[in-house]
Amino acid sequence: MKILVLVKQVPDTATKIRLNPGDTAIQTDGIKWVINPYDEFAIEECLRLKEKAGGEVVVLSLGPSRVEEAIRQALAMGADRAIHVMTDAVIDSQVAARALAKVAQEEGYDLIVTGKQAVDDDQAQVGALVAVELGLPQVTVVIELNVDVESRRIRAERELEGASEIVELPMPAVITAQRGLNEPRYPTLPNIMKAKKKEVKSVPLDSLGVDTTPWVRVEELTLPPERPAAKILTGEPEEAAKELARLLHEEAKVI
């Protein structure tokens, strides 16, 4: 089975986000970059599928040269090789999807897997748009995946609000991973060494011949308002409890 996993590099979730007035993107200096956590579930699932059914797992990433670090991490987890679409440009989900779909199309895959969303701008669009670009069936927010290689059919459980849904679809298809799908493995130290020797093909975005005009432009970016300092209630427990109930009712308006 030939599996493609789309991996995005994002700021570590513990990053303190900084903005200067007028910025339309966050300040990136000093940021620690990691693989988008949902993409880690995607990588893990691909590796498990490969371990069961054989074949290869190819990593596809888009972004500037720093993205190579995320690619190496995915290779160290066990992916076989990688393609890095290079660009320093700020692009939207539509352009990203077009570029990724173009690369996917060139080689042809049985399965394309990615995270349900990236935790940087939280748009949750790229996976779905890639499926649209390729004209493939898709299933998003997947928490359990069963692939029948013989019949080339997929049975997936996807999470809905307060419920779950089981869908069946044929291969090739696009899958987006939700937390709970699996527990991603650590890259082992020997695999980190081995990853050094794996192929990373670098492809300039401009060479793909896709339209790179964005559909969406960020007009303005602001930080959420500072949270007011916590109130600490002192005094007798009885009094404090009364005061707490009053504040929850009148100020926080939660009871």
Next chain:
Amino acid sequence: MDFTLSPEILQMKAAVRDFITHEVEPAARRIEEEDQVPDSLIEASRALGLFGISIPEEYGGLGLSMVDKCAIFEELGQTINGYTTILGAHNGIGSVGIVTFGSPEQKSRYLPRMASGEWVGAFALTEPEAGSNAAAIRTTATKKGTRYVLNGQKIYITNAPEAHVFTVMAVTDPYRGAKGITSFIVEKTFPGFRVGTVEKKMGLHGSHTAQLYFEDLEVPEENVLGQEGEGYVNALKILANGRAGLAARALGSCQYLLDRSTRYALERQQFEKPIFEQQIIQHYLAEMATEIETLRWMTYRVAWMADQGANVIKEAAMLKLYGSEVYNRVADKAVQIHGGIGYIADYPIERFYRDARITRIYEGTSEIQKNIIAAQLKKEYAE
């Protein structure tokens, strides 16, 4: 001078840090109280590749340079020292002898299984009457046909209960002093081999140190490590090699203590302000940070020299001495900055304080390191 580590090593450091945070640290209290590292954690450490740090790639290890090894050891130093001592003794004195002096047959028999962690390694030199004066060992090895028969007793052998493979020093020619000592590779399954009781220790809980008894222990002659009569020199070389790794682990522990102490000083309020605002606390932290930085560059410089093939007997002794002494000073200040909570066992600081103490004793005491340094100086200046 280029101090940057390669992307792979940075990646390995990150993987080790992740592992420590999610697997080792949550188990630290239990390891300390039960004096036992859970099997599951050893298993996970094997899977991560932590038993192959010193072993060449062709034998299934990571094939790292000394600088790179130290980078990993520094990371490992950031967690409970008892756990890291198991790995340190295995990757250091427990396997380096076979890597350095082993024949191709010995390497292919032992190293792959040691790299995977299936076989843990240990190093057995010390005896009741031979500690600092290691050349005074009395364990005998008598050749009988194609075998050597060993008789004697070793003490304080780290990893003894867990290890399968021991680098053992024994006397093959009692008339030649240090030149009559030979090193052997001994497997715990050889007839006549017995592990004694495990010692109770001030610290390093989870790491086990025990006696070994050899009663007509039979070792096949192909298990002589290096040449007959070179065991003492081999032992000194193995110990010198281990010193950079030991210092790197001490360095990691120091860094951990500085991080904890600085954060605590900024948070802990007394007299309506953080204790950090007291100049004496600032000076403690500044002294800790400066010594740690000195230790860091000393560690990597000695490791780098070793990678260049330089003779580092003097520098490795300086590093072992300085690393141990700095670790003890840093641990002492860390307890002081933490006040009462620094002495309470619910909190890790007192554990590091106890664990630090051994570094001035094992693998050559601080006094012995000074003797080595002075002997080298005499050699340099008398010439």
